[in-house]
Amino acid sequence: MKLPNIKEARKRTDKEVQYIYLNQEYNQNTLKDKKYFLRTYGCQMNVHDSEEISARLESLGLTKTEKLENADVVVLNTCAIRENAHDKLYGFLGRCKHEKEKNNPNLIIAICGCMAQEEGVVNELMKKHPYVNLVFGTHNIHELQDLILANNHQQDIEVYSCEGNVYENITYKRDSNIKAWVNIQYGCDKFCTYCIVPYTRGKQRSRKSSEIIKEVTDLVNKGYQEVTLLGQNVNAYGKDLPNELSFAELLEQVSKTKIPRLRFVTSHPWDFTDEMINTIAKYDNIMPYIHLPLQSGSTNILKKMGRRYTKEEYLTLYNKIKTTIPNCAITTDIIVGFPNESDDDFNETIEVVKKCQFDSAFTFIYSPREGTPAAKIKDTISMSTKEERLHKLNELINSYSLSANQKYLNKVVPVLIEGLSDKGNNKVFGYTDTMKLVNVTNAQNDIGKIINVKITDAKSFSLDGEKAE
Ligand code: 5AD
Ligand code: SF4
Numbered sequence: 001m002k003l004p005n006i007k008e009a010r011k012r013t014d015k016e017v018q019y020i021y022l023n024q025e026y027n028q029n030t031l032k033d034k035k036y037f038l039r040t041y042g043c044q045m046n047v048h049d050s051e052e053i054s055a056r057l058e059s060l061g062l063t064k065t066e067k068l069e070n071a072d073v074v075v076l077n078t079c080a081i082r083e084n085a086h087d088k089l090y091g092f093l094g095r096c097k098h099e100k101e102k103n104n105p106n107l108i109i110a111i112c113g114c115m116a117q118e119e120g121v122v123n124e125l126m127k128k129h130p131y132v133n134l135v136f137g138t139h140n141i142h143e144l145q146d147l148i149l150a151n152n153h154q155q156d157i158e159v160y161s162c163e164g165n166v167y168e169n170i171t172y173k174r175d176s177n178i179k180a181w182v183n184i185q186y187g188c189d190k191f192c193t194y195c196i197v198p199y200t201r202g203k204q205r206s207r208k209s210s211e212i213i214k215e216v217t218d219l220v221n222k223g224y225q226e227v228t229l230l231g232q233n234v235n236a237y238g239k240d241l242p243n244e245l246s247f248a249e250l251l252e253q254v255s256k257t258k259i260p261r262l263r264f265v266t267s268h269p270w271d272f273t274d275e276m277i278n279t280i281a282k283y284d285n286i287m288p289y290i291h292l293p294l295q296s297g298s299t300n301i302l303k304k305m306g307r308r309y310t311k312e313e314y315l316t317l318y319n320k321i322k323t324t325i326p327n328c329a330i331t332t333d334i335i336v337g338f339p340n341e342s343d344d345d346f347n348e349t350i351e352v353v354k355k356c357q358f359d360s361a362f363t364f365i366y367s368p369r370e371g372t373p374a375a376k377i378k379d380t381i382s383m384s385t386k387e388e389r390l391h392k393l394n395e396l397i398n399s400y401s402l403s404a405n406q407k408y409l410n411k412v413v414p415v416l417i418e419g420l421s422d423k424g425n426n427k428v429f430g431y432t433d434t435m436k437l438v439n440v441t442n443a444q445n446d447i448g449k450i451i452n453v454k455i456t457d458a459k460s461f462s463l464d465g466e467k468a469e
Contacts, residue, residue, distance in 0.1 A: 001157050004117050004137060006371040008161040009199040012189065017205045017240070018165040024059075026145050032061035037071035041088060042079025044230055044265060045201075046113055048181040049141060050077050053112070054173040056144040068099055073108045073148065080114035080121075080196050082367035089115060097131050108151055110134035112141065116159055117200035120370050130155055138201050142167050163187075164202030168211055178226065178418055178448050179261075180219050184212050184250065185231030189240075190268060192295070193306045194338065196369040197232055206238050209245045209253065216257045225416055225450060226261035229254065234264045235271035248275040255283040260450060261416060261433070262286045266293065269317050270308040281325045288325050289435040292318070293333035297352030298345035301338050305374070311352060318356050329359040329404070329434035336393060337366045337386030339379035346389050350396065357400045359434070360461075363393050398460050405436065405458035412468045413438075415453040417446045436463055443467040 036057045040050040053075055054064065065071055074096050079085040089111075100107040109132045115121045116137050125132050133151050136144065137159035147158055164187055174180055187202040188195075216227050229250075231237060238244035245253065255262055262285050269292055280286045296302050299310040309317075321328055334349060353361075365386045368375040413432050421427035421439045428443050430453075439462060440453050446467065457464035 002159055003157055004119050004122050004159040005161040006119050006199055009117065009202070010371075012163065012203050015163065017163070017203075019208065020165050020167050022142060022167055022169045024142075024145070026059040028059065028061045030060045030149065031072070034062050034072040035065040035070050036062045036073040036075060037065055037068050038075045038077065039092065040077045041085055042077075042081060042114065044181060044228070045183075045232070046077050046079060047175075048172070048183065048230060049113070049138070051172040051174050051181070052141055052170055053077060053144060055171040056141070057148075058173060059171070060145055060148065068095060069103060071099075071107065072104075073110065075110045075112065078111060078113035078115035080118055080200055080369070082364060082369075084367070086115065086121070093129060093132070097129070100131055106153070108133045108148065108153075110136065110148070112136045112138070112144075114138060114196065114200035117161065118196070118370070122157060122159065126155065126157070135159060137161070139164050142170075161199075162202060164205055166205050166207055168207075176418070177222070178224065178416070180224050180227050181230050182212060182215050182219070182227050183207060183231070184229045184234060184264075185237050188232035189236075190233055190270075190308075191306060193304065193374040194335065194366060194369065194372060196372060199371055201232065204233065204236060204240050206241050206244060208241070209238070209250050212250065213253055213257060216254050216259055220257050220259050223448075224259065225448065226263065227254070227259045229262070229264040231264075232266060233268040233271065235267050235273070235276065239271075246273070246275065247271075248273060248279045251276065251279050251286060252283065255279075255285050258285070260285055263289065263435075265291050267291060268293070269314055272317055272321075274320070277321055277324045280328075287433045287435070288328040289331075289433065290321060290328060291331050291333075292321075294349075294352060294356075295333060295335050296338060296341070296345065297349035298341070299348075301341055301345050304377075305335075305338060311348060315352065315355060327434065329436070330356065331435070332356070332358050332361045334361055334363045334393065334397075335366050336363065336389040337381055337383075339366070339368075339374060339377040339381070341366075341381060341389075350393065353393065353396055353400070357404070358397065359404045359436075360401045361397045363390060363397060365390055402458070402460045405460065405463055408432075408436065408455040408463055409458050410455065412452050412454050413465075414450050415440060415465070416450045417443055417448065419447055420444075432463075437461065438463040438465050440464075441466045 237247040453465040
């Protein structure tokens with residue numbers, strides 16, 4: 001048993017990161033005829049981790065089921081970024097418990113992901129949820145098969161709270177054969193004061209560029225149309241390694257693999273260089289879309305958040321991107337109600353949003369995370385004020401999303417068609433280079449292709465279109 005420890009998770013030493021080349025083989029007959037149910041909460045990093053978890057379970061012979069009642073193993077890959085992520089997990093855990101008690105006493109229930117790295121959560125699982133068999137952390141995914149095989153229907157907790165290593169030769173069972181995630185970096189060293197990620201995912205560790213290029217080249221050879229480079233702070237890529245490429249240089253090298261579409265998330269404004277902007281502008285297969293979290297428009301709050309830029313610096317960067325990369329879409333994340341955020345602070349956020357007119361934004365009410373510095377600040381702002389602010393912000397954001405979408409009306413734009421749309425009528429869906437969702441008619445035979453689409457209608461959150469001749 002290994003329990004999480006927030007003090008250990010906070011530590012950053014100069015201990016060298018180990019690059020471990022896995023060479024694991026399992027017998028696919030081990031759990032033949034057994035089924036797994038996997039549910040993923042949270043960000044793209046978790047979605048991609050789940051692709052690894054699926055491959056690991058299938059290496060033992062398990063097959064996937066979408067029905068909880070058919071499962072022999074349930075894996076819940078959790079998120080810790082805000083409290084509501086906790087609520088969602090505990091809600092679903094109730095269903096798993098019921099299933100185990102009523103129908104399947106041998107059901108193995110496993111919890112992993114960011115919540116598994118939290119001391120408070122694991123204590124609660126130990127005290128109140130003894131029917132959970134396995135808790136494993138973000139640093140323990142490579143041990144999954146052994147943990148499952150060793151489980152004797154007692155509770156086993158295996159969570160390392162460490163800075164972390166980099167594992168290579170990972171097999172993924174990718175959700176799509178059209179677009180793929182590729183990790184370029186793990187962890188985060190920014191320690192924004194509200195954020196739990198540097199504790200749950202360890203220190204920033206870049207993968208070697210040679211491995212990244214090898215993985216993308218393999219995907220190109222398999223016919224993938226799009227790759228998204230993944231990291232908590234992709235702009236800081238390579239800074240933790242001697243003689244490694246910068247993020248701009250990496251983008252350039254990956255672009256030269258000729259992957260038709262190249263994207264990346266997430267960018268921190270502090271590390272965004274002119275070289276990156278110029279590289280994105282230069283290569284046609286690097287998509288004109290940047291997710292650039294603002295978090296707050298008030299320099300005072302940004303300072304308390306530990307974001308390392310001012311309102312003016314953000315706006316300068318924003319304008320530089322917009323003038324250098326024609327028709328670049330920019331989206332953002334904003335937190336309202338950081339402890340003691342005043343009306344003036346909030347109005348500055350509104351002012352920045354009015355200036356930037358983001359294509360869209362994810363907006364959140366600040367949620368205190370145990371163990372982070374911001375969680376210790378005594379807050380004087382009421383929840384109803386925070387909710388009012390969120391509502392006001394969302395109305396503004398949505399109006400800009402609608403006008404950004406309306407600019408596409410009657411235009412013909414390239415769309416990568418991904419699959420059948422939930423709108424029915426044989427419609428398919430896909431995304432523009434600027435990451436706008438489009439529901440398209442007359443393109444059922446074009447799944448997996450980039451086609452020209454004429455935009456016929458624009459709403460706040462999607463476009464409609466028809467295949468253009
Ligand atoms: N409370 C609310 N939102 C948060 N985010 C990160 N931590 C918190 C928190 N404690 C938001 C940030 C980040 C996005 C992924 O989640 O805006 O960019
Ligand atoms: Fe969290 Fe800040 Fe790191 Fe993003 S950059 S993961 S907000 S600490």
